[in-house]
Amino acid sequence: MHIKTLHLRDFRNYSDQSLELNPGLNIFVGDNAQGKTNLLEAIYVLSLSKSYRTGRETELIKHGANQTIIHAQVQKMARLDLAVQVSLATSKKLLVNQKSTNANSFVGQLNTVLFTPDSLQLVKGSPGDRRRFLDIQICQIDAVYRTTLLKYQRVVRQRNSLLKEAQMQRSLVKQVPVWDTQLVALGSELIWRRQEILSILEEFAQRAHETISHELENLQVAYAPFFAANTQEHKQYTLAEIEQFFWSELKDRREEELRRGYTLVGPQRDDIIFLINGLDLKTFGSQGQQRTAVLAYILAELELMSREAGEYPVVLLDDVMSELDQTRRSFLLSILNRKAQTIVTTTNLASFDEKTRQEARVFRIESGRIL
Ligand SMILES: Nc1ncnc2c1ncn2[C@@H]1O[C@H](COP(=O)(O)OP(=O)(O)OP(=O)(O)O)[C@@H](O)[C@H]1O
Ligand SMILES: [Mg+2]
Numbered sequence: 001m002h003i004k005t006l007h008l009r010d011f012r013n014y015s016d017q018s019l020e021l022n023p024g025l026n027i028f029v030g031d032n033a034q035g036k037t038n039l040l041e042a043i044y045v046l047s048l049s050k051s052y053r054t055g056r057e058t059e060l061i062k063h064g065a066n067q068t069i070i071h072a073q074v075q076k077m078a079r080l081d082l083a084v085q086v087s088l089a090t091s092k093k094l095l096v097n098q099k100s101t102n103a104n105s106f107v108g109q110l111n112t113v114l115f116t117p118d119s120l121q122l123v124k125g126s127p128g129d130r131r132r133f134l135d136i137q138i139c140q141i142d143a144v145y146r147t148t149l150l151k152y153q154r155v156v157r158q159r160n161s162l163l164k165e166a167q168m169q170r171s172l173v174k175q176v177p178v179w180d181t182q183l184v185a186l187g188s189e190l191i192w193r194r195q196e197i198l199s200i201l202e203e204f205a206q207r208a209h210e211t212i213s214h215e216l217e218n219l220q221v222a223y224a225p226f227f228a229a230n231t232q233e234h235k236q237y238t239l240a241e242i243e244q245f246f247w248s249e250l251k252d253r254r255e256e257e258l259r260r261g262y263t264l265v266g267p268q269r270d271d272i273i274f275l276i277n278g279l280d281l282k283t284f285g286s287q288g289q290q291r292t293a294v295l296a297y298i299l300a301e302l303e304l305m306s307r308e309a310g311e312y313p314v315v316l317l318d319d320v321m322s323e324l325d326q327t328r329r330s331f332l333l334s335i336l337n338r339k340a341q342t343i344v345t346t347t348n349l350a351s352f353d354e355k356t357r358q359e360a361r362v363f364r365i366e367s368g369r370i371l
Contacts, residue, residue: 028365066088315336
């Protein structure tokens with residue numbers, strides 16, 4: 001799939017900007033603070049219905065304006081018209097072919113993979129960072145997963161406030177089990193699905209990684225559920241096994257949960273483990289090894305989405321060329337150029353070789369205007 005046209009109305013530092021994109025490579029060149037990341041953010045909002053940079057959506061509205069509209073024509077098997085409208089006065093509107101729709105049917109229409117310098121947090125960051133990366137991918141290809149995730153998060157919130165109140169009011173303790181059935185059922189679904197998707201991602205990532213590292217190193221990516229946090233063994237669990245371990249952890253930690261006043265078990269405590277030649281990449285990997293693994297993982301996301309959605313997603317690369325050496329750079333671009341529409345930002349056009357520049361459509365960004 002690819003974006004044919006994009007229109008930004010009062011989005012961040014853009015007033016009224018129309019744009020025609022190349023189905024292949026698009027390079028946006030501009031100095032700092034001109035609107036490069038803003039542009040990618042707008043496309044991301046069209047994909048996930050919300051921003052990755054802020055939870056306060058009115059920040060997206062250009063200072064002084066009352067509302068922002070992002071609008072794109074997307075070419076998939078069919079033509080698709082997508083729009084997001086955020087305004088100060090009314091709630092957010094999501095439109096598919098001019099018809100208002102909910103987030104669950106909006107997300108997944110335009111698929112994207114985002115790669116920024118922050119993507120290194122996939123390896124270096126917290127377990128929460130890693131889970132978020134994975135959830136963002138699965139939500140785009142599986143609307144049921146997205147619904148389950150939202151329901152589960154609500155159950156955890158409600159169970160947490162009950163556990164907190166029960167610290168003051170002991171009689172509330174007997175209400176906790178009311179939430180346990182849902183906690184285990186929804187939570188186990190999430191763990192099972194994440195584990196399944198991650199094993200597909202691992203296969204694709206291994207292949208990409210072999211190519212980048214010239215087969216010198218072996219990458220493993222494993223899902224580590226909370227109940228297996230202390231084991232070194234990484235296996236695939238069946239849904240029944242997951243539920244069984246979940247219940248037993250829940251029983252074991254009941255007292256501690258009551259004492260501490262929040263939920264201590266569940267997929268909100270899971271992690272993803274990256275191993276290079278059997279060693280934990282977070283602890284033992286060099287910067288270069290970490291970058292290579294993240295790059296391989298991003299390419300794996302691309303393959304996963306193409307497999308699950310039937311078409312390659314749009315790839316958004318924010319200022320990552322400077323993070324990669326020449327070999328990784330040309331490897332990345334050569335793959336992307338053959339497969340997916342790619343939108344890349346840079347402060348320095350010289351990070352691209354002559355051939356790449358010729359194949360690409362090059363745009364300049366100057367204080368919220370694209371030239
Ligand atoms: N709601 C808004 N209204 C007007 N301007 C905004 C708004 N939000 C952000 N900006 C402006 O957008 C500019 C930053 O844009 P952006 O983050 O896209 O820069 P960039 O080109 O990616 O820069 P860098 O190379 O430093 O990453 C800043 O000048 C900021 O003040
Ligand atoms: Mg930026």
